Every structure is written in C-alpha cells, then in structure tokens.
Amino acid sequence: MRTFFKGALLLVIAAFLSECLEFIINMVLARELGDEALGRYMSILPTIILIVVLASIELPISISKFIAEQDKKYHLNMLQHTLRFTLLFTIIFVLLVTVVLPFIPVFDRYHPMIRWLIILLIPIISLSSVARGYFMGSHRMGKIALSNFLRRAAQLILLVILFQWFNFEHELAILIAICTLIGSELIVFLYLITAYFLQLNSLKKEPSEKISGKTVRQQLLAVSIPTTGVRIFHAVTFAIKPFLIKAALLNSGLTEAVAMAQYGKLAGVAFTIGFFPAFIAHSLLIVLIPTVSEAYAKRDFIKLQTLLQKVMLFTFFYGLVAVIIFYVYAEPLTTLFFESSRASGYLQLLCLYFLFHYFVMPMQAYLIGLGLVKDAFLHAVWATIISFTLMYFLGSMEQLQMEGIIIGMNTGVVLLTLMHYVTICNKIGSTLLLRAPSHFKY
Numbered sequence: 001m002r003t004f005f006k007g008a009l010l011l012v013i014a015a016f017l018s019e020c021l022e023f024i025i026n027m028v029l030a031r032e033l034g035d036e037a038l039g040r041y042m043s044i045l046p047t048i049i050l051i052v053v054l055a056s057i058e059l060p061i062s063i064s065k066f067i068a069e070q071d072k073k074y075h076l077n078m079l080q081h082t083l084r085f086t087l088l089f090t091i092i093f094v095l096l097v098t099v100v101l102p103f104i105p106v107f108d109r110y111h112p113m114i115r116w117l118i119i120l121l122i123p124i125i126s127l128s129s130v131a132r133g134y135f136m137g138s139h140r141m142g143k144i145a146l147s148n149f150l151r152r153a154a155q156l157i158l159l160v161i162l163f164q165w166f167n168f169e170h171e172l173a174i175l176i177a178i179c180t181l182i183g184s185e186l187i188v189f190l191y192l193i194t195a196y197f198l199q200l201n202s203l204k205k206e207p208s209e210k211i212s213g214k215t216v217r218q219q220l221l222a223v224s225i226p227t228t229g230v231r232i233f234h235a236v237t238f239a240i241k242p243f244l245i246k247a248a249l250l251n252s253g254l255t256e257a258v259a260m261a262q263y264g265k266l267a268g269v270a271f272t273i274g275f276f277p278a279f280i281a282h283s284l285l286i287v288l289i290p291t292v293s294e295a296y297a298k299r300d301f302i303k304l305q306t307l308l309q310k311v312m313l314f315t316f317f318y319g320l321v322a323v324i325i326f327y328v329y330a331e332p333l334t335t336l337f338f339e340s341s342r343a344s345g346y347l348q349l350l351c352l353y354f355l356f357h358y359f360v361m362p363m364q365a366y367l368i369g370l371g372l373v374k375d376a377f378l379h380a381v382w383a384t385i386i387s388f389t390l391m392y393f394l395g396s397m398e399q400l401q402m403e404g405i406i407i408g409m410n411t412g413v414v415l416l417t418l419m420h421y422v423t424i425c426n427k428i429g430s431t432l433l434l435r436a437p438s439h440f441k442y
Contacts, residue, residue, distance in 0.1 A: 004307070007141035008287045014145030015279030021152035025159060026272040029177055030337040032163045036257060037170040039264030040109070041177055046239035047106050048118060048178070053231045055093060055122040059086065059129040060136055061289055061368060062223035066216075067137025068290035069297045074211045075138075076203040081216040082130055090126040094119060106239075111175040121182050128189040131196035137290050143195050144286060147188045155184035226373035230364075230380060237384050242267070244388060245405055248395030262342070262402055269343035273333050274354040277322040281361035284311060288362055292369025304370075304428045311362050319358040323351040342402075349406045356413040363420040370427050379419040387412025 030038050063082060067075060101107070101115050135143045158180035163173075242263055249259035288311070295303045326333070330344040337343065367376040387408050394404025425431065 004287055004291045007139055008283055010141050011145050011148075011283035011286055012280050014149045015283045018149045018152040019276050019279040021149075021156050023272060023276060025152065025156050026268060027337055028156070028159050028163065030268055032159075033170070033173055033177065036261050036264065037174060038268045039260040040170075041174050042264060042267040043242040043260075044106065044110060044114070044174075044178075046235065046242065047104075048121075048181075050232070050235035050239050051097065051118055052121065052125050053228065053235045055090075055125040056129040057089065057126075058224045058227040058231055059126075059220070060133040061227050062220045063130065063133025064137035064290045065223050065293045065369070066219055067134060068294045073207055073209045075134075076200070076206075076208040077210045078216050079130070079134060079200060079203075081211070081213040082220065084213075085217055085220070086126055086130050090123050093126070094122050097122060111171055113175055114178055117178060117182050121185060124182075124185050124189045128185075128192045131192040134196060134199070135192075136286055139290065140199075141287065143192070147192055150191060151184045151188045154187045155180050158183050223368070223373070226377065227368060230373060230377045233377060233380055233384075237388070240388075244392060245395065245402075248392050248405060249401060251396035252398050252401045254401065265343040266346050266402065266405075269334050269337045270346040270350055272337075273347055274326060274350050275357070277318060277354075278358060278361065280318055281315065281358045284315075284362040285365040288365035289369050292366055296370050301428050305430045308366065308424065308428065308430065312359070315358050315362060319355045322358075323355045326354070327351050346402060346406065349403060350409070352410045353406070353413050356417045359417050360413065360420060363417070363424060366424050367420060370424070372423060372427060375423050376420070379416055379423070383412045383416035383419070386415060 029041065033041060059082070066078065070078070097119055101118065107115055132144065132147070135141070159177070162176050162180065245263050245266070246256070246259050249262060250256065254262070288307075291307070292304065295307070327348050330347045334343040334347060364376055367373065390408030390411055391405045392408075394400050394407050395402065397404050400407070
C-alpha cells in the first residue's frame with residue numbers, strides 16, 4: 001500500500017505540472033489559431049488519438065499487468081519476446097496505415113503532410129509503449145512521471161518558438177501545431193527507450209528463467225485485445241463526437257462556421273479547464289492497474305476493498321472542490337482563452353460531467369486489474385448509445401442547441417460511472433457503501 005501511495009503522489013505532482021503546461025499550450029493554440037482553426041485542430045485530434053491507440057495496442061497496460069503478476073526472474077525473457085513482437089506488429093501496422101490513410105476523407109481538408117506525420121508517429125508510440133509498460137509494472141513511477149512532464153514541456157517550447165518567430169496561415173498553423181505534438185512524442189520516446197535499455201542491461205546481470213514466446217504473446221494479447229477494443233471504442237466515439245455535435249448544431253439552425261466555432265469553445269476551452277484536475281485520476285489509473293492486478297492475483301480482497309474506499313473518498317474530495325471552483329469562477333477562467341465567450345456557460349453545465357469523469361478513470365483501472373475488461377466495454381457501449389442519442393436529438397432543438405448536447409454528455413457519464421461501480425463492488429465482495437457483506441467468502 002505504501003508503494004501505491006508513493007507512486008501515486010509522484011505521478012500526481014508530475015501530472016499537475018504537466019497539466020499546467022497543457023493549460024498554457026491550449027491558451028497559446030487558442031490565441032494563435034483563432035476559434036475556427038482551433039475547432040478544426042480539435043476535430044482532427046481524436047482521429048490522431050485513434051491511430052495512437054491502435055499503434056500502442058494497450059501494451060503499457062498488458063505489460064504492466066504481466067510484470068506485476070509474475071516473478072522477477074521471468075521479466076528479462078518476457079521483455080525480449082515482447083520487443084520482437086512489437087517490432088513485427090509495428091512494421092505490419094505502418095504498411096497497413098500507409099495504404100489506408102490516403103482514403104480516409106477526414107484528412108482531405110487538412111495539409112497533406114499530416115498523413116505522413118501520423119505514419120511517423122506509429123513506431124514512436126509502439127516502441128515507447130514497451131518501455132512505459134515495464135516501468136509501470138515494476139513500480140518505477142518516477143520515469144513515467146518524468147516522461148509525462150517532458151512531453152508537455154517539449155510541446156510548449158516548440159509551440160512558443162515556432163509561433164513567436166514565424167507567422168502562419170490557418171492551414172499551415174494547424175500543421176505546425178500537430179508537428180509540435182509529434183515532436184514532443186519523439187523526445188519522450190528517446191528518453192524512455194534509453195532508460196529501458198539501461199534497465200534491460202541491469203536485468204541481464206540478475207538470475208533469470210526462460211518463458212516461451214507463445215505464453216508471453218497469449219498473456220499479453222489476453223489483456224491487450226479486449227483493452228484495445230475498449231480504447232478503440234472510446235477513440236472512435238471521441239473521433240465521431242465532433243461531427244455528431246456539428247450535425248446536431250446544423251440541424252438546430254446554426255451555420256457551419258458558427259457550429260465549428262462553438263465546438264472549438266467547448267473542446268478547446270471548457271474541456272481544457274474541466275479536464276485539468278483529471279491528471280489526478282489518470283495518475284491513479286496508472287498506479288492502480290499493477291496494484292489491483294497483484295492484489296487480485298493473491299486474492300487479497302481486504303486490500304482491494306480498502307483501496308477502493310480510499311480512492312473513492314479521495315476522488316470525491318478533490319472532484320467536488322474542482323467543480324465548485326469551475327462553477328463559481330467560470331467567467332474569469334474562460335476569458336483566459338477568449339475575451340468574450342459562451343464557453344463559461346458550457347463549463348458550468350459540464351460540472352457534473354467532469355465530476356463523474358474523475359471517478360470513471362480509477363474505476364476503469366480496477367476493472368482491468370480484476371480482469372473485467374469485457375464489462376468495461378459493454379458499459380461504455382450502453383452509456384455511449386444513450387449519450388449520443390440524447391446529444392443528437394436535444395442538440396438539434398433550436399431552443400437547446402449546445403445545452404442539449406451537454407445534457408446528453410452528462411447523462412452518459414453518470415450512467416457509465418454507476419455501472420462501473422456496481423460491477424466492481426460485486427466482484428470484490430463489497431456493498432455499495434464499500435463494506436464487505438457477512439456472507440462473502442474470500
């Protein structure tokens with residue numbers, strides 16, 4: 001438990017600094033791109049994230065789970081098998097994307113170089129995922145924390161330098177913004193892969209035993225495939241969401257330019273502010289996956305129940321403080337991005353969405369650690385179907401527009417949170433009040 005809290009604290013501190021930088025990054029983007037170009041940038045970002053998810057095939061999660069559950073003597077051979085598997089997968093995926101990407105219409109309205117930048121991103125993400133998974137599973141959270149901070153720091157420095165020295169038209173400015181994003185990933189990759197091979201050399205000096213490559217691949221894919229399915233689903237819905245919102249707003253009577261500008265304020269301003277405290281939830285997710293996996297492998301249900309109770313109470317405390325601040329200070333917070341903006345109203349309406357989102361992330365880590373990835377996927381499907389249906393029909397109403405879309409988003413995240421919570425409690429033998437029932441056998 002001490003290792004968990006130490007790792008979580010380290011990640012939270014680093015993530016806080018990273019989110020501060022992310023906040024500044026989005027302020028720079030908002031002022032340099034303008035509301036319409038920011039909307040276009042935010043619209044293409046989910047598609048890039050989808051390709052990143054496919055490139056990583058959730059190796060950080062599957063590797064960390066494997067490392068946490070297995071004896072240290074198997075780590076070296078397991079990592080060697082994993083690296084070979086990752087290299088083969090990366091080559092196949094790069095070739096596939098090179099063939100398919102020119103036919104994806106979403107890139108037609110953007111600079112043609114963006115397609116080649118995304119192809120370059122694939123090996124960067126795939127190979128750094130191996131190192132990230134190992135450091136997560138072996139509880140070396142310092143390297144994960146530093147890599148997360150390094151990504152944002154590098155992106156901000158690149159953005160400031162390029163936009164300070166040069167003036168770009170909107171299309172080229174969007175390309176430059178994406179270049180800085182990929183450049184920061186490259187810097188993180190160089191750091192992680194260097195640290196990984198240094199650690200690999202240390203493992204070679206310790207006693208080790210072999211494990212078959214087939215066993216490693218089976219155990220990794222048993223976690224990676226369903227977890228990637230969940231992430232793909234989230235990434236696909238995230239990629240669809242801008243176009244769904246735009247369609248709903250057009251149906252409500254808005255012009256395309258106004259609809260895109262409003263989405264830019266929602267995603268580029270309200271989301272940036274509201275998701276700021278989510279660095280805590282994400283830090284908990286990273287530490288919880290190996291911790292829960294190890295505890296469940298040992299059938300330590302007391303630890304699982306105690307840990308869940310502490311995580312839920314902590315999340316409620318910081319989440320409630322955050323959303324109160326957002327609601328009260330919505331106007332001054334949003335004017336940091338634009339002089340006068342409807343984003344303040346969006347931020348206030350989204351407070352419920354953000355609060356429940358903070359709970360969803362650590363609960364997803366619990367579901368993965370407990371081997372309930374299928375349940376997480378089904379929960380996401382049902383919540384998204386209901387959310388998207390409400391977003392489209394309510395957002396298409398002239399009297400609601402963006403407010404209707406936000407109502408749909410709020411409904412979906414509340415439903416998702418409740419389904420996750422009930423499933424976890426049933427699995428670890430806890431009541432909804434986080435107490436163990438007298439009839440539960442450990």
